[in-house]
Amino acid sequence: ISFYKEQIQNNRKLQNLIKDIDQVSLVRRLGIPECFLLVTQRITKYPVLVERIIENTEVDTEDYKYMTKGLELIKDTISQVNSQVCEYEKVARLREIYLRLDPKTPVRLKNGQIFRKEQLMQGNRMLLCEKNVTWKTSSRQKEVLAVLLSDLLIFLQEKDQKFVFASMDTKPPVIEIQRVIVREVANEDKGMYVISACTSAMAEMYEIHASSKEERNTLMTFIRESVESCQEQELYSKLIAKLQHYQNLLQERDELIRQSLTEKQEVFAALYEETMGHKTPHKGLLLRGDAADLQQGETLLNEAIEEVEILQNMLFIRIPSGENEMQGALVRRAQTFQVPSHRKHGDAGETPDRSVGLSQKSSPIKSEHLKKTFFSETEDKLNTNSLLHGSSTSSYFPEKEVHDRVLR
Incomplete structure (x- = not known):
């Protein structure tokens, strides 16, 4: 754009050309700077334009193939842009929740551990979903914000423009998602049960009601996907631990073999010295190899x-x-x-x-x-x-x- 502005000020012929072009009705009074901005800001409109061009292009031509391939690449780019924007927005939202969370309200989990504000941003935790729901018990109910992370389900309550951990009937507002089961409430289109199982304590059941049936189904789907992901991650971690254990055992056996070879070479060196009357000129292990010899x-x-x-x-x-x-x-x-x-x-x-x-x-x-x-x-x-x-x-x-x- 700066180059265009410089040329339009110094080049008389370009000025006259631009004036003649602006009088044509097809340009809709859009100048060159506006076209530059449209290219960078209206990527979602590209598929419509390319599809129109493809409709007016002969099928069995090289241009048709190029335009079809370009349309696929444009749609893929738009999908990636949308996913990146969504991920950035979730990271920003989780950061906002963290900053607004009251640090003076730690909560005790079912396993006896203390969950504090700082742990909200630890590790690779990602915000998956958040919904305004109603938490019901046998005696009362409370409007809370359900925040679903990659491994936690947290119920927050807003007070004085800050978030605090919601609590009802001594039930912890932070639930580890690895052992969670969700079920619909009978005769309730908007309700669902969140059952938290724990190996060291009794299971807890939470009755949650969303604003609509669609909201409830969306939240249930996110929770189930998160549970499956956590279980797969847990199995993967166990597999990695087993492989590491076997690798350590193999390294120990390798060290024993090396020691045995060293001792055997010392015996041969002593034999050489006894026979020849002087020490062997070679020091160190005779067996040597590099990465290229691993297959031999x-x-x-x-x-x-x-x-x-x-x-x-x-x-x-x-x-x-x-x-x-x-x-x-x-x-x-x-x-x-x-x-x-x-x-x-x-x-x-x-x-x-x-x-x-x-x-x-x-x-x-x-x-x-x-x-x-x-x-x-x-x-x-x-x-x-x-x-x-x-x-x-x-x-x-x-x-x-x-x-x-x-x-x-």
Whole structure:
């Protein structure tokens, strides 16, 4: 609009054009600024205009498809605007009730807790509905304002332009909606019963009369929908609590596994130090992974087991045959993961099978090639040392290979 005003003041041709356009009867004496305001303020009139355009457009054309799609988007936008405006108005109304509520009138609920003014705005409580109703008892009746929140039904009474909690026959004016039942009053088109059940106290029944049957039905519908929503939220909260409990248990078991792996690695480190005469160059857990390996847990564990067994066999190659009973075979795999293995043991004088301890499942090509290369080189070195020293028991140990494999 500011740009238009600037141009209309400085541009003589534009002024003459606007004057000529204003004389046309079709424009209804609406100037350009008025059109700008109409665009932003009269969105509810768009469907009528677009529908008229669609009626005068050929069906099997691209313009017809675009206009039809635009009409759907306009209606959807109007619906969203209406819902947002309604929600804003309810938030503003709840804020107004909160400001007008007398802070000196706390009320005790059925479960014994105290409800105060500050709790009205706590959490995600939303105003769903409010109706002027009549609260009746056997002896008297009172005009109150029924305020339905997402989890509470509150009866308020107006005094001196302020709201106070209404009270009749020692019945609490604040009702938790989770365990509420509503029923129609027999032979009363405007009446209904609100029955509040409580696990720690006796149930209370409230007789409420609306101004009309439609008002009563509307209030009953809102209450029932709120009860269902609260019950679903309660079930969801219980489910989340159970899932959190199981997650904590899994984390505890993960921690136990980590501790067990750490202790097992310490045993291997002690064995390495005892055999090699110095500490292992690697510090920390050998098993490492990132988020990309989460779907490859079984494969990673099997490969890690094979790597540990190779290192274990490399360590025991150096142990002399006269010091223990392992001269005929290498150390067997610990049945930690219950993986069956079928090993072949030769006679006492035969060379032990170098594949002992490895999983019989199909392993990756890399591991097979690594094992063949390593053991062939180790046998050659063992034979060479045996010839040089004239002894059947070799003192050679592939220390460099051990370091490379640990550090890798």
